[in-house]
Amino acid sequence: xxxxxxxxxxxxxxxxxxxxxxxxxxxxxxxxxxxxxxxxxxxxxxxxxxxxxxxxxxxxxxxxxxxxxxxxxxxxxxxxxxxxxxxxxxxxxxxxxxxxxxxxxxxxxxxxxxxxxxxxxxxxxxxxxxxxxxxxxxxxxxxxxxxxxxxxxxxxxxxxxxxxxxxxxxxxxxxxxxxxxxxxxxxxxxxxxxxxxxxxxxxxxxxxxxxxxxxxxxxxxxxxxxxxxxxxxxxxxxxxxxxxxxxxxxxxxxxxxxxxxxxxxxxxxxxxxxxxxxxxxxxxxxxxxxxxxxxxxxxxxxxxxxxxxxxxxxxxxxxxxxxx
Amino acid sequence: xxxxxxxxxxxxxxxxxxxxxxxxxxxxxxxxxxxxxxxxxxxxxxxxxxxxxxxxxxxxxxxxxxxxxxxxxxxxxxxxxxxxxxxxxxxxxxxxxxxxxxxxxxxxxxxxxxxxxxxxxxxxxxxxxxxxxxxxxxxxxxxxxxxxxxxxxxxxxxxxxxxxxxxxxxxxxxxxxxxxxxxxxxxxxxxxxxxxxxxxxxxxxxxxxxxxxxxxxxxxxxxxxxxxxxxxxxxxxxxxxxxxxxxxxxxxxxxxxxxxxxxxxxxxxxxxxxxxxxxxxxxxxxxxxxxxxxxxxxxxxxxxxxxxxxxxxxxxxxxxxxxxxxxxxxxxxxxxxxxxxxxxxxxxx
Numbered sequence: 001x002x003x004x005x006x007x008x009x010x011x012x013x014x015x016x017x018x019x020x021x022x023x024x025x026x027x028x029x030x031x032x033x034x035x036x037x038x039x040x041x042x043x044x045x046x047x048x049x050x051x052x053x054x055x056x057x058x059x060x061x062x063x064x065x066x067x068x069x070x071x072x073x074x075x076x077x078x079x080x081x082x083x084x085x086x087x088x089x090x091x092x093x094x095x096x097x098x099x100x101x102x103x104x105x106x107x108x109x110x111x112x113x114x115x116x117x118x119x120x121x122x123x124x125x126x127x128x129x130x131x132x133x134x135x136x137x138x139x140x141x142x143x144x145x146x147x148x149x150x151x152x153x154x155x156x157x158x159x160x161x162x163x164x165x166x167x168x169x170x171x172x173x174x175x176x177x178x179x180x181x182x183x184x185x186x187x188x189x190x191x192x193x194x195x196x197x198x199x200x201x202x203x204x205x206x207x208x209x210x211x212x213x214x215x216x217x218x219x220x221x222x223x224x225x226x227x228x229x230x231x232x233x234x235x236x237x238x239x240x241x242x243x244x245x246x247x248x249x250x251x252x253x254x255x256x257x258x259x260x261x262x263x264x265x266x267x268x269x270x271x272x273x274x275x276x277x278x279x280x281x282x283x284x285x286x287x288x289x290x291x292x293x294x295x296x297x298x299x300x301x302x303x304x305x306x307x308x309x310x311x312x313x314x315x316x317x318x319x320x321x322x323x324x
Numbered sequence: 325x326x327x328x329x330x331x332x333x334x335x336x337x338x339x340x341x342x343x344x345x346x347x348x349x350x351x352x353x354x355x356x357x358x359x360x361x362x363x364x365x366x367x368x369x370x371x372x373x374x375x376x377x378x379x380x381x382x383x384x385x386x387x388x389x390x391x392x393x394x395x396x397x398x399x400x401x402x403x404x405x406x407x408x409x410x411x412x413x414x415x416x417x418x419x420x421x422x423x424x425x426x427x428x429x430x431x432x433x434x435x436x437x438x439x440x441x442x443x444x445x446x447x448x449x450x451x452x453x454x455x456x457x458x459x460x461x462x463x464x465x466x467x468x469x470x471x472x473x474x475x476x477x478x479x480x481x482x483x484x485x486x487x488x489x490x491x492x493x494x495x496x497x498x499x500x501x502x503x504x505x506x507x508x509x510x511x512x513x514x515x516x517x518x519x520x521x522x523x524x525x526x527x528x529x530x531x532x533x534x535x536x537x538x539x540x541x542x543x544x545x546x547x548x549x550x551x552x553x554x555x556x557x558x559x560x561x562x563x564x565x566x567x568x569x570x571x572x573x574x575x576x577x578x579x580x581x582x583x584x585x586x587x588x589x590x591x592x593x594x595x596x597x598x599x600x601x602x603x604x605x606x607x608x609x610x611x612x613x614x615x616x617x618x619x620x621x622x623x624x625x626x627x628x629x630x631x632x633x634x635x636x637x638x639x640x641x642x643x644x645x646x647x648x649x650x651x652x653x654x655x656x657x658x659x660x661x662x663x664x665x666x667x668x669x670x671x672x673x
Contacts (some may be wrong), residue, residue, distance in 0.1 A: 001331065026657075027531075027657060027660060028459060028460070028531070028646075031646075031652040032558075032652060033560045033651055033652040033653055033657075034651055035559065035560060036559055036561040054650075054651065055654075059560075060361040087488045102326075117456075118372070118456060118458045118459075119456065119458050119459055119526070119529075119530070119547065120458075120459050121531075122460070139530045140459075140526060143656070200466055203352075203353050203664065204353055206353075207352065207353050207355055207357075209376065209565075210565070210569070211564050211565040211568075211569050211571075211596075212560065212564045212565060212599075213564035213565075213566050213650045214561075214563045215564075216562040216563055216650075217562055217564070217650055229599070229601055230601055231601055231604060237385040238565070238578070238593055238596070238599070239385075239580070239582070239596070239597065240591035240592055269650075270562075270564075270566075270650030272375055272566050272569075272570060272648040272650075273353075273355050273375055274353070274354050274355050275353075
């Protein structure tokens with residue numbers, strides 16, 4: 001992390017960048033927050049560790065409107081989101097100085113707490129200097145340990161790889177943390193009967209509290225004004241009153257980001273009710289791969305996008321009936 | 325004081341549920357939340373904090389107010405019946421109880437909210453002391469003692485026994501309904517006192533429990549409102565409503581008409597001051613930026629509410645927002661930032 005801070009300090013000092021978008025040390029061992037740093041003095045609170053899961057790409061929409069360049073720290077998977085935003089003309093490449101930061105998998109405090117670890121005072125092993133096998137957690141109820149893998153975010157188990165897709169410079173090593181099949185759970189759901197599928201999603205989506213965290217964190221949800229925020233849209237919106245409307249919100253959102261979602265996993269990371277929202281998006285990604293050929297949003301900014309380009313070989317609507 | 329063995333708790337639930345709705349923390353889809361217990365459900369009483377607070381039991385996230393129906397040329401209006409079913413909320417914590425006290429100040433003050441008042445009248449609260457409070461808790465800052473919850477019935481889970489102490493008339497009535505399942509606990513006062521002491525010792529060790537609210541009062545309204553710190557603090561805020569929807573005291577709501585196709589349902593639902601359409605009026609919105617919306621939430625909890633309610637803050641230190649904010653922002657960080665700034669200002673002088 002020191003190398004990263006030194007370089008950031010240099011770029012701030014020589015005026016290459018006007019500000020830095022990174023993470024500020026939290027007041028608990030696991031809650032750093034996204035933050036802007038504008039001078040060297042502020043950088044003493046800069047941190048980059050295993051709990052810096054937040055994808056900073058979306059903040060670059062606002063930062064693109066500011067005077068001067070913003071240095072942004074992006075992990076390999078975050079760069080897919082940045083690229084996609086670039087393709088959609090939502091961020092300005094000229095306004096960004098991208099440091100591709102190393103990543104060896106990010107941590108999910110919920111997974112640590114689910115293991116019954118509470119009263120946390122400090123956590124070691126979450127630093128990024130070396131790949132720790134396990135976390136040592138001091139709590140007021142004694143010392144606990146937790147395997148790093150068992151505390152990783154779901155998305156890190158299906159890592160998109162250690163390569164940054166866009167950057168100005170790279171600092172730190174990354175590793176591919178894949179140890180699961182990205183579409184395994186989608187296949188399990190596909191194999192269910194319609195009744196089972198309905199029950200599965202009913203159970204998950206009935207937990208929704210309409211906080212909009214999934215939408216607001218999503219780099220693909222970059223509309224200036226969401227239809228669900230319109231006072232003229234006749235739906236029960238934030239009422240959480242009706243199970244149909246609850247599903248409608250999530251299903252419309254999934255359709256809207258189809259073909260553009262990079263599978264960054266932020267929706268599932270932030271959901272306060274632990275709804276596996278990424279499953280909707282992954283189903284679309286899997287279908288796109290099968291119907292239009294392998295495609296990863298945010299990988300190649302010049303490539304044609306499957307859902308916005310017509311070819312004579314495209315799937316016909318009848319495919320829906322044929323595939324069941 | 326009475327007690328019951330942990331393994332007999334399902335019998336207790338069954339007995340209460342015979343003629344009352346029983347709200348318990350239940351694990352549904354991997355998340356513990358208060359919900360109506362049904363035979364076969366396992367209570368998650370060891371979970372310290374449910375995701376949402378139990379305020380739904382008294383002030384549900386959404387509720388119908390009345391329904392209009394059209395049948396040909398005939399229009400009819402059906403008022404929504406007030407709650408008449410007796411119910412018990414089992415497993416609330418001391419902070420959640422204080423949350424209800426805050427809601428009382430809003431909904432039971434003139435003009436009384438009849439929907440809320442009916443639920444308060446028919447609800448009995450069985451509270452549970454916090455056996456192992458956590459690092460996100462800061463109830464003590466607001467004068468709350470999580471070792472000794474003052475509800476209709478106070479309970480302590482010690483080893484494999486639940487100790488049960490009725491404190492009000494409602495609590496006595498509930499105790500009478502379940503008394504054959506409870507046993508008199510002789511000498512239990514000592515055991516419970518030891519548990520309380522143990523809890524209070526843990527509280528002393530928790531990082532947020534010694535937070536200072538110095539400077540958060542009505543006199544500081546203008547100074548706090550005008551502070552340049554908000555511009556910095558709000559920046560990571562995603563403008564979602566997580567903090568407001570998991571909060572036990574947030575009480576703002578919206579009222580809307582829902583077109584059912586053959587009539588209208590007038591409902592109210594929780595609203596969030598973090599949302600852009602909050603307090604939308606004919607002339608537009610009086611808070612035009614996210615900074616203003618962010619500031620409003622903390623000013624309300626720490627300045628406006630106490631100014632209007634004899635110094636009672638409308639935060640109870642449950643720490644749910646601390647745990648759930650997607651950007652790791654929270655009221656504790658806000659309070660600390662103002663304190664740091666004050667300390668730095670002091671040094672400079």
